[in-house]
Amino acid sequence: MRIVKLKQKNLNPFLEVISENTELWAPVRKYTDRHVFAQVEDVSQIDVDYTRTILPPRKIFLPPSFNMFTATEKEYKENFSHATKKILFGIHPCDIHGLLIMDQFFNYVFEDPYYTQARNNTLLLGHSCWPDEHCFCKSTRTHIIEEGYDLFFHRLSEDYLVWIGSSKGDDLIRLMPDCFEEKLSDEDIQFYIRLREQRNEAFQTEVNFTAMPDLMELKYNHPLWEKIGTACLACGSCTNVCPTCNCYNVMDHPQLKERGSLIHRDWDTCTLQSYSEVAGGENFREKRSDRLKLWYTHKIQAYISKYGKPGCVGCGRCIATCPVDINVKTVSQALDGKDVDAFWNRLNKGEIK
Amino acid sequence: MNQENQCPPQTNPFKPEPARIVRTYYLTEDVKFFQVRIADMEKALSFRYKPGQFAMISVLGAGEAPFSISSTPSRPGLLEFCIRKAGVVTDALFRLKENHLIGIRGPYGNGFPIQNMKNHNVLIIMGGIGAAPLRSVLLNCLDNRDQFQKVTLLHGAKRPAEMIFRDEFFDIKDREDLECHLSVDQDDTGEWSENIGVVTTLFPKMEKIDPQQTYALVCGPPVMYKFVLQELLKLKIPRDQILMTLERRMKCGVGKCGHCAIDYIYTCLDGPVFTYWDVLHMRELI
Incomplete structure (x- = not known):
């Protein structure tokens, strides 16, 4: 070069x-x-x-x-x-x-x-x-x-x-x-x-991704997800700041004068409740923990299987942004069985209800 | 920096094709039948699809949603849909009259593995609106009857008035090359001549089939799956020969919008047809 x-x-x-x-x-x-x-x-x-x-x-x-x-x-x-x-x-x-x-x-x-x-x-x-x-x-x-x-x-x-x-x-x-x-x-x-x-x-934060696909699979029904789900505000900040999030919604905005529509494409967020609703109001991911699992499955398991590397580039935006400290670092450390001082300790002490 | 502005790509997978509603009528109180032809005749005839695939239909001012194709590829030119009133897009669709233009794009999804199903028995079990995707494969089997062994149809509805394609199925019921059993949960008319009971009560009436040589295709309301699957396992049909087609919210149909994601897969690209093995294997499928 x-x-x-x-x-x-x-x-x-x-x-x-x-x-x-x-x-x-x-x-x-x-x-x-x-x-x-x-x-x-x-x-x-x-x-x-x-x-x-x-x-x-x-x-x-x-x-x-x-x-x-x-x-x-x-x-x-x-x-x-x-x-x-x-x-x-x-x-x-x-x-x-x-x-x-x-x-x-x-x-x-x-x-x-x-x-x-x-x-x-x-x-x-x-x-x-x-x-x-x-x-x-x-x-x-x-x-x-x-x-x-x-x-x-x-x-x-x-x-x-x-x-x-x-x-x-x-x-x-x-x-x-x-x-x-x-x-x-x-x-x-x-x-x-x-x-x-x-x-x-100079790096102060480390996340071990090697075991994540296995851990996501082995701990899919682990109670820790319920705890994380309870703490999650479902605000969608993590998905908006993530460099590899792609989800979107399509909205049809009628223009009466032109007898037509503007078809808009807007960012969407899988942590919102309406995201997985189907016709008739059935929802496949009613619980916040289910929706968080989808996001983390995607980032630290599915991407590794499909493209050979995680759907995370370590930018730290979710860490800097999430108001309740749910991010790739804390979640993967929790999956790894490590004590995480941030929200995880507070959760264990019952400070976040 | 004398880079030319790039021309738009030849095909935009999100761009709907104008299509005309040729016929539309009510099948039941809240389900309507739509026969549609793509306005551009050449495109109408070259729209190739497989039974079990779906298309995105858009109504100007209301939006776009995915719908199973109910017609069979063996009768090209017209596309048929069987649509239940369930939301903004379907509300708008229901208000449209014949000759109205809608947008259509597709076909999308994997569809049923017709090639593998050839020379096998085909057992089709549908409940309620589940007839929409399965009618395509049924008609396709009947139109290419010599390619398949025994074809069996089990169809259940809540009441006679709610049986989708009732007249059509009564018409084909007496064909000798098809075993057809119809059932309603309740007969509120007193004139129902067929079986009364949930769809699983039809299983004992079926002629014996070789389970290893059989593909079972199931679609219906969520409650139906559990009981029908038990019956199919009792018949010893292999789990990877039990096929089901699933419903998800979709905004694109081409694996970009993310709404239909389940685990590793996108329902629009890897589905909507899954085997029972897939369903056991993957979380959140049903």
């Missing part, structure tokens, strides 16, 4: 040049300490010193609500207005892995044109990161990324090592060839290797 060097001070000018005719999406600060992926008008808005955004980047490819069709009785007119040409800068390895999982999913048997078109129109420019207390991407082996990006920016002390992952990425570099140095010094390489080792040491 071709690797070049860019001075950090040249990053913003570079982003400005490449986004001249394209939407630029990047992490920006929201509230005081949060970050979101947003479309930026001015590159100075970009803040690369972030750990995780509130919502994963899939919102750019399949927005929380978008119009699939403008329909009349005679014709369903497709709408791909969300799939504009974009550059997504600043995406971390775990989120790129999340998109690679979504790529597999949305191309499985049938291709979902709403996803693939948005995906094909977006260039991914990754950025290196540093784990906080919730990150466990080392456990899911998604802390490094070798494919899927067009460019990847590894931050050193004053420079970036820029990995060129695709021909389109190379085209971007050629727009400002003078900014990039072809020659890397031994010092740069040493610095990069040391940084990587230090980063590997």
Whole structure:
């Protein structure tokens, strides 16, 4: 792979040049300490010193609500207005892995044109990161990324090592060839290797996924699920922040004047009660514990069977988000028979009723 | 960065095809029959499906829902559905008159393993609205009668007025190449000439069949499964030759929306037809 060097001070000018005719999406600060992926008008808005955004980047490819069709009785007119040409800068390895999982999913048997078109129109420019207390991407082996990006920016002390992952990425570099140095010094390489080792040491959270498919099967009827189900608020936050959640609902919004409808596709959440209802009001997953089991079966068992890796990329969003500490870490530790100080102890003491 | 905006893909699996309601009438108080033809004649004739597959039907302003196809692929051109009034989409469908346009896409799902069923006995057990998917396979067997051994139909309804396709089944009842038993739980008319009792009371009336050479197809209300399955096991029909077709909420039919997920599988891609072995093996199927 071709690797070049860019001075950090040249990053913003570079982003400005490449986004001249394209939407630029990047992490920006929201509230005081949060970050979101947003479309930026001015590159100075970009803040690369972030750990995780509130919502994963899939919102750019399949927005929380978008119009699939403008329909009349005679014709369903497709709408791909969300799939504009974009550059997504600043995406971390775990989120790129999340998109690679979504790529597999949305191309499985049938291709979902709403996803693939948005995906094909977006260039991914990754950025290196540093784990906080919730990150466990080392456990899911998604802390490094070798494919899927067009460019990847590894931050050193004053420079970036820029990995060129695709021909389109190379085209971007050629727009400002003078900014990039072809020659890397031994010092740069040493610095990069040391940084990587230090980063590997910096992970504070570990989740053992190896036994999870077996444990999900062996403990499917274990009372711990009832306890977790009782604590769960069924708010759906975990699914909204998960980079590999794909569920959606389709709503038909009648437009009386046009004698037609707008067919919208909205994010949906398997932890909501209405999710598994069928005609006549029968519900296959009435209990919150049943719905949580579905989610965890999917993430830490079914994905492993189907695609060979978990449907979790260790981004830590569910850990940072769930108000009652139900997340991939606590649930898998509970399944593993380990005492989990967070909600699990409180549950055992009966503090959460 | 002179990347051309990509053209939309050739086929959008979510795009419904306009279709016209050719005939519609009530089968029972809350079940209506719909005969539908895809407006584009070429597409109407090339719509190939297997018995047991389903289609997504959309009504503008109401939404979209999955429905079993009740017609047989051996009679191409028209699609038939047998629909119970149960929600927003079906309410809207029931209000539509003949010649009205609806949207249709599919077919989806695995369908019944017709190839494997060839040269075997076919035992079809339907209760209530369970006739909707099983009528397709029954008519298909009758239209290709020489490909199958013995064909048996057991059909149960609550009352005579609630028997779906009653006239049609009475018409084929006397065929010599079909064993057909009809039953109602209660006869409130006093004119019912067939069996009275739940569908399992029909089992003793059946001629003896070689269970190893038999495929049993079951569809009906949840309460029916337990008792019918017991009878089938008593007959010693292998569990992987007992086939059932299941119902789930679906928003896409193509394995994307997630609503029909069960364990590892999606009902829309891996189902809706499952064997009894699958059902025992997987949680939450019925």
